[in-house]
Amino acid sequence: RKEVEQDPGPFNVPEGATVAFNCTYSNSASQSFFWYRQDCRKEPKLLMSVYSSGNEDGRFTAQLNRASQYISLLIRDSKLSDSATYLCVVNSQSGATNKLIFGTGTLLAVQP
C-alpha cells in the first residue's frame, strides 16, 4: 500500500463548480499535512497547510480526519486558473528521518 494515495482524476468541472479531492495516508504517526499545487511543466508550490481543526483560505478549504487517516481539499467557485494537479503531502517520521511523502496528484481541469 502506498503511504499517500489519491484519485488521479482527471476531474473535469465547469467554471463555478465546487469540487472536492480526498487523500488517504497510511502512517498514523504523521503530524504535518499539506496540499501542493503543480501546474503543467512547473514545480510544485505550497497551496495550504492542513490543520486538525480544518482551515480555509479564500475559496479553498482543507480538512483532516485523523481517525480515518484522510485529508480533503474543497474548492468552491472553480476558476479556469485552478486547473492544475493537486498533490496531497504527508510528513513521515521514522527514527532520525523526517521527510514529506507526496501523493501522485489529482488532475483538475476547469472548463469554460
Added chain:
Amino acid sequence: DAGVIQSPRHEVTEMGQEVTLRCKPISGHDYLFWYRQTMMRGLELLIYFNNNVPIDDSGMPEDRFSAKMPNASFSTLKIQPSEPRDSAVYFCASGWARGQPQHFGDGTRLSIL
C-alpha cells in the same frame, strides 16, 4: 527574496556521460531535498540533507547517483554514467524545519539519449 535556484534548466546528453545538477537553497533553510519526477512514478525523494549532512539517501536509485552538500548554500546531484531511464525532471527543494513545507526550485529537465 530569492527562491531555490537550480541549474541547468535543461540538459540533453548522451548515455554514458556524467551529468551534474546544481542547487542553491533558500538562505537560512537547514534542509535540502533532491527529488525526481516522472509520469510513471510521480515525485520521488532521492536524498535529503540537514545542516549539510546527508540524513536519508534510501531513495537514491543506485550507485550511479551521488549527492553532495559542501556548504549551506550549494548542493550537487551527480549521475555517472547516465542512462536513458534517468530521463526525468529533477527538483531541488529546501525547508527550514522538520516536517515543514518545502520550497521547490524550477527543476532541471534531463534527457539522456
